[in-house]
Amino acid sequence: MNPIESIREEIKQFINESGDQFENKLLSEAVNVSTKITDILNRGNIDLLKNAKLMVFYIIDNKEEELVSFAKQEGIAWAMHSLTLELKLEWVQAIRRTIWHFIHILDEQKDIITDRKNYYILEKAINEKMDRFLNSFFLNYSNYKDEMIFQQREMVEHLSVPIIPVKQSVSVLPLIGAIDSFRIRVIEEKVLNDIAESRIQTLIIDLSGIAVMEMDVIDYFEKILAGISMMGCKAILTGLRPELVKKMVHAGIRFEKDAETRGTLQDTLKTFL
Template sequence: MNLNYEEHYSIKDFLINNQEKFEEGLLKEATNVKDKINEIHRIGNINLLGNAHKVVMYIVEDREEDLINFAKYEGIAWAKHSLTLSFKLEWVQAIRRTLWVFLHHYDLLSPSEIDRETFFVQEKKVNVMIDHFFTHFFMAYSKFKDELLEKQRRLVESLSVPIIPIHTDVCVLPLIGELDSLRLTIINEKILTEIGSKSIQTLILDLSGVAPMEEEAVVMISQMIDSVFLMGCKTVITGLRHETVMSLRSPAATFNNQVEYRGTLQLAMKDVSLK
């Protein structure tokens, strides 16, 4: 390898003056990533080669805090744009191997021999710094993804319980799709919270869009209506189709006498407007 070297060069100087050779070596090591460099830059505005040099400089200058902060920044960037983690893993490992190749050449070109103790100190420092980069990159990546999933979960929960106020003390809850235990638990919690905070007196529960229910779901709806009743709120059920009625006729369903029924949501809303 034809490398530029002068006696006064520090390791930093040596790497800076052989940057193009370093990039060539890095791309040879990262066989799967090299064809993705332009794509990664286009998707996430991430300059892999430029960032690799930044990481290497932080390592040889022993700038641990800057390295960690940069690792966190990169972790968020990769998570935000859903870039493939396997590429990052290969890329950082390629940086590690390429850096050691250049440190070896620097030692061969240097007129002074490095003693064993100095070598092991340097080996520990380099590998620990790269491990720190790995650790903080993945921690930042995971934290961003976890927070994103939590936001999406809350959004889905909110959308799955569309409580619509139609009067100062009347609201409509139109349910659509399959009602499983998790979804019904969320619905129950939100309904009781809304009744308590907004002093709702009438809940119109529209079931015209629900799928046929299992017995567990019927039991949970029955318990939900009982809880609503105990909070001083009346339930009006609308939109019962044949298959829904058959589900609700289960012996597990014990609706109290406070429940009223209307054929359609429109009829229930008309009754409310007339009162």
């Protein structure tokens, strides 16, 4: 066993034997977190003290793969239960200070670090592992939050694409508000799926609530109309506003091939009701 490995074993054994002293020191280093230990346990079934010991041993044993996997698990758990990054950062920094506190005590008692070079090697290894844990934790926390936001937005956007049946095989899709590149894709998915599932033969798309569309969105909308036609459904556009028509005309976009255009939604519905 080389000197560094021997030092690691001494540190691990000392921390393991310290038990309550290690936990008390850790809690004293993380004042804000220590008052929320029970709350975090109840809220997310996250045992901070047990997890801190596990993390410390992964670091001391130089088990990077296990440490990164543990950081991922922790990041997802903290994001899932909406625990703040501020608390996690305070807790990890408290763990860092506590590790070095116990290394200092052990070295005073047993003089385990006799070579300055070994001290620097140990310091570099431990602090790099701590930083590796934090990087992986923050990355997975952020990814989980981003995915939650994406799913919530997707759900909201699906709800904002109300396809309303007005009679058998005839439905209305009133579009309101801004349509960006994300929302136009949601519209495409919702429209094509509903045509297939509900056997819609005529879909009236009312655009009176849309004043402006960017050119990339207009181009995508044209493709949606082609898709509607390919599925054997007739698209009728109503409520086209002058600003939007002008933009389409100057861009050379024509909907006549795949859709019929009419004046207002009210007048169009009279034809079917």
